[in-house]
Amino acid sequence: MKRSIGQVASAASEVAAGRYDDRVADPGLGVEFATLADSYNSLAQRLGNVEGIRRRMLADLAHEMRTPLATVEAHLEAVEDGVRSLDEDTLTVIRLSTRRLGRLAEDIAAVSQAEEGTLDIHRQAIEASALASAASEGAQDRFTAKGVHLGTHLNTHDSVLADPDRIGQVLSNLLDNALRHTPTGGSVTLGCRRHDRWVEFVIADSGEGIAPEHLAHVFDRFYRVDTARDRNRGGSGIGLSISKALVEAHGGTLTALSSGPGHGATFTVRLAPANR
Numbered sequence: 001m002k003r004s005i006g007q008v009a010s011a012a013s014e015v016a017a018g019r020y021d022d023r024v025a026d027p028g029l030g031v032e033f034a035t036l037a038d039s040y041n042s043l044a045q046r047l048g049n050v051e052g053i054r055r056r057m058l059a060d061l062a063h064e065m066r067t068p069l070a071t072v073e074a075h076l077e078a079v080e081d082g083v084r085s086l087d088e089d090t091l092t093v094i095r096l097s098t099r100r101l102g103r104l105a106e107d108i109a110a111v112s113q114a115e116e117g118t119l120d121i122h123r124q125a126i127e128a129s130a131l132a133s134a135a136s137e138g139a140q141d142r143f144t145a146k147g148v149h150l151g152t153h154l155n156t157h158d159s160v161l162a163d164p165d166r167i168g169q170v171l172s173n174l175l176d177n178a179l180r181h182t183p184t185g186g187s188v189t190l191g192c193r194r195h196d197r198w199v200e201f202v203i204a205d206s207g208e209g210i211a212p213e214h215l216a217h218v219f220d221r222f223y224r225v226d227t228a229r230d231r232n233r234g235g236s237g238i239g240l241s242i243s244k245a246l247v248e249a250h251g252g253t254l255t256a257l258s259s260g261p262g263h264g265a266t267f268t269v270r271l272a273p274a275n276r
Contacts, residue, residue, distance in 0.1 A: 064104055068097035107238050114245030121163045121249055125274035128192040128199045129154040131164060135171035136190050139179070147184040150175070153191035158199050159274040166246050167271070170254075173239040174203045174267050181265070182207035194273070198252075201269040210258035210265050218256050219244045247271070 072094050078084035113119035136152050143150040160167075171190070178188045186206040193200050210218060219240050247254040247269055258265040 061104075061108070065101065068100045071097045107242055111238055111242045111245050114242065114249045119166075119246075119249060121166055123161045123163055123250070125159045125161055126164050127159050128156055128201065128271075131160070131162070131167055131171065132190055132192045132201060134164075135168055135175060138168075138172060139175040142176070143179060143188065146179060148179055148182050149187040151187065151189045153189060153193075155191065155193040156199060158194050160199050160271040161274040162250055162271055167250070167269075170243040170246050170269060171201060171203070173243045174269070177239060177267070178203055178205040178207065178265070181205065195270075197272070198270040199273050201271075202266060203268075204264065204266040206264045208265075209261045209263040210256065211261055215256060215258060219254070243269075 075084065075090055075094055079086050079090065084090050110119065132152060132154055136150060140150060175188065175190065182188055182205045188203065188205045188207075191200075191202045191204075193202070244254045250271055252269060252271040254270075255268050256265060257268070
């Protein structure tokens with residue numbers, strides 16, 4: 001028995017030191033010790049996964065910051081060396097890069113606050129159709145510029161208890177995501193409807209679709225199916241993460257479905273009706 005407890009203590013010391021690969025074997029001393037070993041192994045696995053996510057997130061964040069910082073540095077050096085003038089074109093490039101950094105910082109703060117439950121959310125009863133209409137109208141110019149049709153299907157008069165600014169941000173993020181992945185000539189629809197005990201907002205596109213192996217990760221921070229191509233399309237890489245965190249902070253859910261590449265994607269926001 002002492003040997004078995006010693007194994008658990010030794011393995012726990014490894015975890016405390018940041019080494020999560022050690023596992024404790026079932027010592028064969030009964031249900032209690034088997035449960036202890038299983039619990040320890042599950043804990044070590046979860047901690048290892050969290051540490052892996054943390055390291056990947058920091059690496060991705062550094063990568064996201066590198067491009068705009070390099071752009072600013074290159075243009076400032078060119079001005080200092082007399083290769084470029086500090087004209088409006090140069091200032092525009094620098095402004096775009098600093099705005100990208102600012103947006104990245106704001107997005108990281110927003111998703112962290114939402115996940116930690118510290119984000120201010122001011123709920124009020126508001127018609128779902130009003131939220132959908134406002135999001136559609138706000139995005140219409142962007143869709144027209146790219147030549148993608150944006151339609152709406154407003155099939156409920158139910159109200160939801162929500163922060164209109166935060167849910168408006170969610171719908172805007174989802175529409176922008178659909179637009180990025182839908183080619184010219186394609187279409188996106190934004191609908192709202194009552195389904196069982198939920199009010200649903202459904203954003204469906206006719207775009208690229210999502211392969212099954214990527215579908216489970218689309219809400220991960222900085223996750224991109226095609227890193228180089230998606231980064232060139234703009235965005236901070238965490239718009240979907242923010243959206244999911246904001247919806248869950250309202251007690252709702254956000255899910256993604258796709259039949260695979262070439263078959264488009266559908267994102268569904270579920271919120272409780274105000275009169276439930």
